[in-house]
Structure formats: structure tokens, C-alpha cells
Amino acid sequence: MSSVKVVVTGLGATTPLGGDAASTWSAMLAGRSGVRALTEDWAADLPARIAAKAAVDPSEVLERVQMRRMDRTQQFALIAAREAWAAAGSPEVEPERLGVAVSSGIGGINTTLNQYDIFKEKGWRRVSPFTVPMLMPNGPAATVELEFKARAGAHTTVSACSSGSEAIGYGIDMIRSGRADVVIAGGTEAALHPLNLAAFASMRALSTRNDEPERASRPFDKNRDGFVMGEGAGIVILERAEYAAARGATVYAVAAGVGYSSDAFDLVAPDPNGGAAAARHALADAGLEPSDIRHVNAHATSTPTGDISETEGIRMALGDAADDVAVTATKSMTGHLLGGAGAVESIAAILALRDGKVPPTANLDDIDDGVVVDVVRGEPRVLPEGRIAALNNSFGFGGHNVVLAFSRA
Secondary structure (H helix, E strand, O other), X not given: OOOOOEEEEEXXXXXXXXXXXXXXXXXXXXXXOOOEXXXXXXXXXXXXXXXXXXXXXXXXXXXXHHHOOOOHHHHHHHHHHHHHHHHOOOOOOOHHHEEEEEEOOOOOHHHHHHHHHHHHHHOHHHOOOOHHHHHOOOHHHHHHHHHHOOOOOEEOOOOHHXXXXXXXXXXXXXXXXXXXOEEEEEEEEOOOOHHHHHHHHHOOOEOOOOOOHXXXXXXXXXXXXXXXXXXXXXXXXXXXXHHHHHOOOOOOEEEEEEEEEEOOOOOOOOOOOOOHHHHHHHHHHHOOOHHHEEEEEOOOOOOHHHHHHHHHHHHHHHHHHHHHOEEEOOHHHHOEOHHHHHHHHHHHHHHHHHHOEEOOOOOOOOEOOOOOOEEOOOOOEEOOOOOOEEEEEEEEOOOEEEEEEEEEO
16 A cells, blocks of 8 residues: 555546536436447448447547548547546646646557558558658657656557456556656547457457347346447546645545456456456555445346456455445447447446446346345435545456546545
8 A cells, every 4th residue: 555645636528428527427327328220331341330439539529630640549538638637727737747648549540451451552651741650659648648748658558358447556556656746548449440359250259239229238137249349538637635725625535555467367368366366456555345345347248258357356345345336337338339338437436436426327226146245226316414435447358457446535
């Protein structure tokens, strides 16, 4: 457990549920889905013709000239970062004390594929000169770093679907180690492309409930048949507690700790222990007891095996204290934002602590018999008063597990 306390002072998001953190959170509490049918011609022959597109397109927010130089992942990251920075009161921090940790699981994949199509059809001279800075995985971090003139370091942790959470964990470590007073941290993804959808469908990882898009993402339900791909970004502003207090910043929550583990089990199949080791490490790092945890935002993507093993992992990590934990799966509404998921779900966990409400898991009609935790469904669950904490689980292909611990401010 570190002696340096880190707090969250700003939140920003652009998701399938809303163009900012507030609208996203309201939609989560209402149990509303952001999944829609894909109407593009290229989707017509795909087995999965549904996705969770961003509710507000970047073109509605950013200047056209600026957009042309950024991949969609960078656009989402910049929009969310601007919101988070404003929510934090636009800290007047020295550039050398301001850091960035913004990740993506896949990077500028749309730029890569689209520019290759242009190369094949029209030749090399028509390829955009901005292709390389748009496709590189560190592009979103670089975009945010340039926007806010951050010079303490700009980092990109790539660990598939746990990338956003790992970036927040890295940001916490940057502050604890003394490298920065403030860090802009989070994740982003924009991978809605026919090749990506075809590839996940080939793995049989995607839901094919094309006739009921809004009911397709159904974590923990007996009739789940895969995840729904989404897009968007989530960004948090992390600060050294003393620095935040000195400038009178509003604190949303304490970024209490982070735990990491790797499965060494299979490249894509989840370990039966469901990230229990990462959760235990997070508790130790945060100086928390299992009984302090009253909420878990589960990774729960709506895949047959992953959801069940995760609940077993929660039970293993928390023991009997798991009986008092309200578990939710907000991917039931946002779809799976891949590298952006952990950051958006961290924001949901933070707001659950602040407001004392846990969003319900949507589309949970018939809970799987293998679920061994208390999953919130139907209506939001009221959390108890006092000093409580929440965990956010993020697991990625390759066996990358990241668990973040947040405690009430």
C-alpha cells in the first residue's frame, strides 16, 4: 500500500449511451441499451449485424480540419479528455508535472484498413500523409498530450480489453512514484469495421441476435450468445490528493489501488479463477478488506464461459463478503468498448460510489445457474452510507487481468 493518496477529480466519456459522462450515467441507471442494427451495405452479409455506435458522432463536436488528422480512436479520446479536464476545473499544473496514460486495445485500425484500400485502388500517392500518426496505437495518448501540453510522460498500455483500466493503473503509479501531480488517464476504441466484426464472428464471440439489437448484450443470462462490439472513450483526471486539496478541487472518489495478474492459461479462453488474483492484489494495494467492497462493475461481456468464471473469481477473492456485494455489468447497455471498456466502467463504478446507486444489468431475464454473486437487475441498487469501496474488473485476450479499486471520497 502506497503512502501517496490519489484522487479522481474529473470524468469524461463519449459512449453509445451519450456524448458525455452525465448522459451515459443517466442511461445506465435507466437500464437503456445503446445497441442498434447496422444499416451499412457492408454489414448485410455478416452473421452479426448489430453494434453499439457512439451516441454522438465526433463530427458533431470537433472541427472538420482537426478531424482529418485524427483516427476515430483519437477523436473519442480528445472529446472525453476535454470533458474530464473541464470537470476537474482545468487544473493549472506545470507541464512537467502533468502526465498522460491513454490506451487502446487495437489502435487506429480503421485508418490502417481504409488507407490500405485507397492504396490498392488509387495508388500510393493518394495515401494520407497523416496515416502513420493516425494508425499508431499511441496516437490517442499523443493527441491528448499535445492538447494539454503534458510533459511528464505520455504512455500507452496495450493489453486488449483491459487496456483502459491498465492505463488508469499506470496513471496511479505515475503519481505515486512522484513523476506527476496530475495524470489524464483512460481508454478509447473505434473498431467498428467489417473485417473486425467478421473476425470476432469467425471466433463465434459475437451475439447474432440481429432481430433484437437492444436485447442482444445480456451478461449472466442463460440465453446469452456473445458480446456486442461498441465504440467510445472514457477519461479520468487523477491527482495527488494534496495537490487537489490545495487547489480546492472536487473529489469524485479515491483511486485507492490497482491489481494485475496474468492467466498463463489460454490465448483467448478465460482462466476458471476469473481474475481472483488481480482482485486480491488490488485490495492489498489499496489497503482494503473484502468487507469494504460493496460493489463490483464486472467485466462480463456476455460470453458463455467468461461471465461464469468471473463470478467465481469474485467469490474467491472476497469470500463470504461477496454476499454483500452488488455486482453489475454495464456492457449490457454499452456493448463492449474493447480498450475503452475499462475506463468507461471505472467511471460507472466511481459514480455508483458518489451517488450511492448501482445500475441494473439490462436484459437479465433468466440468470444462469452458475452465477454465484448477487447481480443487480430490474432497478438500481442503493448502496450503504459510509466508507465503502468498489472494484472494476477488466480482462483481456492473452490473459491480461486488471482490477481497479475505488473508495468513496
